[in-house]
Amino acid sequence: MRRRVRRVRGLTMTRPGTFRDRVGLGWRRELAAGILTHLDRIDVVEVIADDYFDALAAEVRALATLAVQVPLLLHGVGLGLASAAPVDEARLRRMARLCAAVHPERWSEHLAFVRAGGVEIGHLAAPPRTPETIEGAVRNVARARAVVGAPPLCENVATLIDPPGSTCDEATWLAAILEQSGAPLLLDLHNLHANARNFGYDPLAVIARLDLARVGAIHIAGGRLIAAPGRESEGDMRILDDHLHDVPDPVYELLTEVAARAPGPLTVILERDGRYPPMAELLAQLDAARGAIERGRHRQADPQGRRF
Amino acid sequence: MAPTLEGFLACLYTDAAARARFLEDPRGEAARAGLSDAEQERLAQLDVTGLGLAAESFARKRAAQERHRAHRRRGFFDWLLGRRR
Numbered sequence: 001m002r003r004r005v006r007r008v009r010g011l012t013m014t015r016p017g018t019f020r021d022r023v024g025l026g027w028r029r030e031l032a033a034g035i036l037t038h039l040d041r042i043d044v045v046e047v048i049a050d051d052y053f054d055a056l057a058a059e060v061r062a063l064a065t066l067a068v069q070v071p072l073l074l075h076g077v078g079l080g081l082a083s084a085a086p087v088d089e090a091r092l093r094r095m096a097r098l099c100a101a102v103h104p105e106r107w108s109e110h111l112a113f114v115r116a117g118g119v120e121i122g123h124l125a126a127p128p129r130t131p132e133t134i135e136g137a138v139r140n141v142a143r144a145r146a147v148v149g150a151p152p153l154c155e156n157v158a159t160l161i162d163p164p165g166s167t168c169d170e171a172t173w174l175a176a177i178l179e180q181s182g183a184p185l186l187l188d189l190h191n192l193h194a195n196a197r198n199f200g201y202d203p204l205a206v207i208a209r210l211d212l213a214r215v216g217a218i219h220i221a222g223g224r225l226i227a228a229p230g231r232e233s234e235g236d237m238r239i240l241d242d243h244l245h246d247v248p249d250p251v252y253e254l255l256t257e258v259a260a261r262a263p264g265p266l267t268v269i270l271e272r273d274g275r276y277p278p279m280a281e282l283l284a285q286l287d288a289a290r291g292a293i294e295r296g297r298h299r300q301a302d303p304q305g306r307r308f
Numbered sequence: 309m310a311p312t313l314e315g316f317l318a319c320l321y322t323d324a325a326a327r328a329r330f331l332e333d334p335r336g337e338a339a340r341a342g343l344s345d346a347e348q349e350r351l352a353q354l355d356v357t358g359l360g361l362a363a364e365s366f367a368r369k370r371a372a373q374e375r376h377r378a379h380r381r382r383g384f385f386d387w388l389l390g391r392r393r
Contacts, residue, residue: 054380083314117315119322122370125362128313128350160365161358164320165313165350198358228357229364236357240365 021259021266021293022071023286028272034279039070041283046217046269049074049107053094064102073153073217073269074104081144081154082111082127082177084136092147099148106216108153108186109144111137111177124157128165129173134180141181151183153216158191158223158241162199170195171209184216189254190247190271194223194239203254212262220255220289221271222246243273247285252292259296266293316341316351320359321366331356 024044025035035042045066052060066072076095079087099107112124113133127133137154145151156174166173178185187210196203222245225237247270259266268289272282316338319326330337330351338348 085314113314113318116318117312119315119318120370121318121321122366122373125317125321125366128317133314159358160361162355164317164354164359165347167350226361228360231357238358238361240361 021268021290021297023268023289023293024071024270025282025286026075026269026271026273027066027072028276030276031272031279031282034282038279038283041286042070044071044073044105044267044269046073046075046271047102047104049076049095049098050078052098052102060098060101067102067104071105072102073267074099074102074107076107076109076152077124078114079109079140079144079152080112080114081109081140081152082133082137083113083116083140084127084132085113085116086136087140087143089147092144095144096148099150106153106184107148107150108155108217110155110157111174112157126157126159126161126163128163128167129170130165130167134173134176137177138181141177141183145183151181153186154178154181154183155186155188155219156191156195158188158194158239160198160226160238160240169201171206174206175209175211178211178214183214185210185214186217186219187215187258188219188221189251189258190219190221190223190241193248193250193254194241198238203250204257207254207257207261212258213264215258215262215264215266217267217269218255218258219269219271220247220251220285222248222251243271244275246277246281247288252288255289255292256296256299259293260299261296268293312342313347316343321363322370324363327359327363331359 022043024042024046025031027035027045027047035045047063052063063072074095079091079095081087095107110124113127114121114124141151141154154177156170177183192203192206196206221241221243223239223241223243224245226240227237255268270282270285270289276282320330326337334352334354335348338351343351
């Protein structure tokens with residue numbers, strides 16, 4: 001019954017001569033029951049790979065079973081691909097083993113560095129945007145492709161600090177890595193929105209610089225405005241990409257822009273990492289994403305309506 | 309020199325004392341870390357507000373990761389002792 005419903009949904013979303021866009025949700029233990037009971041409204045799930053590197057064999061088998069039931073993407077958070085230093089081979093092999101066991105549709109990782117000089121930062125840091133980190137990221141992506149057997153979707157990251165030591169802007173840096181590595185892009189629209197707001201540039205200009213044929217998946221999420229301690233009154237607020245809040249309207253608007261320009265099918269994942277609302281609210285955000293895509297696709301079909 | 313620059317930034321993001329020394333004397337600290345003149349120049353213009361916010365955010369993430377690891381360790385021992393199916 002579930003498979004029949006999914007097939008019908010696919011048919012209703014596909015116009016003759018076009019492709020099917022998909023919208024899904026990040027798999028979290030707290031959301032598991034809700035996801036499994038609403039697979040008729042969730043086209044794809046994304047699982048944090050690092051959560052399974054030390055998992056019991058039974059847990060990995062369960063994940064492989066899930067991948068049979070619903071299209072599944074594995075998402076890495078700890079490789080640190082965008083570094084002038086070589087990617088850690090042991091971590092790459094763990095990713096390769098998990099991919100071999102689970103057979104995800106695709107896998108992804110961030111264009112960030114997470115450790116350097118023996119220091120673990122503990123999260124995704126935007127590296128200095130320099131020729132050295134472009135070269136390092138290209139080399140690391142090639143190594144990841146060789147070890148895992150498929151290239152990672154490479155994700156743009158959010159940052160609260162304008163990456164120190166940079167010599168180029170985000171769009172130039174990102175485009176260079178994608179072009180030189182040939183890797184597909186995991187375009188995080190909330191990260192793009194946050195960075196653009198935090199550092200005063202136009203996110204549409206970044207989208208215009210990217211080759212959207214490379215977009216293999218899209219993230220949407222929510223965050224909140226924060227101020228530096230003691231500087232709340234100075235108005236220097238920045239967006240923290242905390243995945244704890246609903247998707248804001250500007251992110252849906254960016255999704256429409258991408259859908260209006262992207263030549264291929266889109267896979268959109270809603271990321272939510274805590275303060276979980278009722279499942280109905282998450283499903284409503286998935287529907288809002290579908291609406292945003294549809295508006296963009298209509299614009300693509302009617303070039304007179306295009307903004308670029 | 310970028311690996312050195314990344315290592316320097318990792319220290320700034322995780323070590324409050326290193327951060328304080330840097331804010332006191334950005335060029336001097338960068339020079340003592342072996343960074344090039346060009347890197348010292350760029351770091352002297354570092355986004356100070358962003359540095360504080362980023363360091364605070366990374367500290368929260370590290371604490372959350374430690375809680376997550378402790379939770380997983382408890383889960384493993386529960387399984388080992390037959391308290392988890």
